[in-house]
Amino acid sequence: xxxxxxxxxxxxxxxxxxxxxxxxxxxxxxxxxxxxxxxxxxxxxxxxxxxxxxxxxxxxxxxxxxxxxxxxxxxxxxxxxxxxxxxxxxxxxxxxxxxxxxxxxxxxxxxxxxxxxxxxxxxxxxxxxxxxxxxxxxxxxxxxxxxxxxxxxxxxxxxxxxxxxxxxxxxxxxxxxxxxxxxxxxxxxxxxxxxxxxxxxxxxxxxxxxxxxxxxxxxxxxxxxxxxxxxxxxxxxxxxxxxxxxxxxxxxxxxxxxxxxxxxxxxxxxxxxxxxxxxxxxxxxxxxxxxxxxxxxxxxxxxxxxxxxxxxxxxxxxxxxxxxxxxxxxxxxxxxxxxxxxxxxxxxxxxxx
Amino acid sequence: xxxxxxxxxxxxxxxxxxxxxxxxxxxxxxxxxxxxxxxxxxxxxxxxxxxxxxxxxxxxxxxxxxxxxxxxxxxxxxxxxxxxxxxxxxxxxxxxxxxxxxxxxxxxxxxxxxxxxxxxxx
Numbered sequence: 001x002x003x004x005x006x007x008x009x010x011x012x013x014x015x016x017x018x019x020x021x022x023x024x025x026x027x028x029x030x031x032x033x034x035x036x037x038x039x040x041x042x043x044x045x046x047x048x049x050x051x052x053x054x055x056x057x058x059x060x061x062x063x064x065x066x067x068x069x070x071x072x073x074x075x076x077x078x079x080x081x082x083x084x085x086x087x088x089x090x091x092x093x094x095x096x097x098x099x100x101x102x103x104x105x106x107x108x109x110x111x112x113x114x115x116x117x118x119x120x121x122x123x124x125x126x127x128x129x130x131x132x133x134x135x136x137x138x139x140x141x142x143x144x145x146x147x148x149x150x151x152x153x154x155x156x157x158x159x160x161x162x163x164x165x166x167x168x169x170x171x172x173x174x175x176x177x178x179x180x181x182x183x184x185x186x187x188x189x190x191x192x193x194x195x196x197x198x199x200x201x202x203x204x205x206x207x208x209x210x211x212x213x214x215x216x217x218x219x220x221x222x223x224x225x226x227x228x229x230x231x232x233x234x235x236x237x238x239x240x241x242x243x244x245x246x247x248x249x250x251x252x253x254x255x256x257x258x259x260x261x262x263x264x265x266x267x268x269x270x271x272x273x274x275x276x277x278x279x280x281x282x283x284x285x286x287x288x289x290x291x292x293x294x295x296x297x298x299x300x301x302x303x304x305x306x307x308x309x310x311x312x313x314x315x316x317x318x319x320x321x322x323x324x325x326x327x328x329x330x331x332x333x334x335x336x337x338x339x340x341x342x343x344x345x346x347x348x349x350x351x352x353x
Numbered sequence: 354x355x356x357x358x359x360x361x362x363x364x365x366x367x368x369x370x371x372x373x374x375x376x377x378x379x380x381x382x383x384x385x386x387x388x389x390x391x392x393x394x395x396x397x398x399x400x401x402x403x404x405x406x407x408x409x410x411x412x413x414x415x416x417x418x419x420x421x422x423x424x425x426x427x428x429x430x431x432x433x434x435x436x437x438x439x440x441x442x443x444x445x446x447x448x449x450x451x452x453x454x455x456x457x458x459x460x461x462x463x464x465x466x467x468x469x470x471x472x473x474x475x
Contacts, residue, residue, distance in 0.1 A: 207474075
């Protein structure tokens, strides 16, 4: 009897060993593109093939970047911004699709997202030069030139051409608030197409796209940076075939005369958006929606942002709002996938219904 | 006597598999800070071996970053880049979110102490 028990124990201990078998080592590739550092991780049995494939994806990112950058003089966006109102032919259908998607997001958010804030972003010095605070008169003039409805798109059907875009003279666009999201969806599609079922595409520290779950079958666990101490995360969101994006005033900012000015501008005022929020995180199957809406909801503020969430179930997104006072609000659909991180368990979370 | 030997062997087997399971679980290695520029590793520091704080300076034609190394954590404390995003981020102590100085292409990341997160947004 005793022996049988012992044999059973031995058998059990042997059975637990295979469960410990290591999953294939994830392959990770780092690239600088779109003004950020991107880390692409994929798990599959074929390490060499996966590495080569991720290399192709980073090349794709660099190519997109070269068309969409507002600062590179050979980019499509730069050409549109400096064409003096003339039409500029799009380099390919992907860029045209991005422009259509970006303008739809501007429209659905009532202009809280606007891709034509670039002259204002430059005036504040957020494009790399010295930071400065423009005068009220200058801001008023800049705000008048922010209007996404002035972006003209043409599919040029029937002419055998790819289509084009045009902007009135003096206006400039920047796709920085949507390009990473768009790229994330594009890349995730390519990852799925080659049959990789587990990957994490970190397109800079704001846009993250999860393909499938972790190799072990559990969801990817992504931290949300605490706006009060950007070195740590206050919450964890579980992702499975889903994207997320965080926008906050703590990422790019400067201080002058005791006032903090951050890089997210309100298209209505051409000045930093002061809505009482410190950060907004958006979770959605579409990385483009995550990217565009995190900026738009930050501009809208908590109340308007929550109402936007209630009014637009068709956009299939959930959100986490953190106010400047450190209050945390989470939309109802995210409740099961959202937990407070270690050390932040005592923080109160208000669920928005 | 024979039974005792068998019991001993079995207990040893069970203990070994338990130990193996524990070993296979979450990696609780030492946090290693890796400082690199455009993929070229410049410095590797075991943060658990740091007893006293010190600074390191990294300079190239793009500019200068001062890295402050403390027991168990690391930050960029000074930089002459225009955006100061790297300085504003403060200390990191695990692999969730790296510190990036984009204008200078400098990357400070921690490996070996991944914690339970696969990434961070913000």
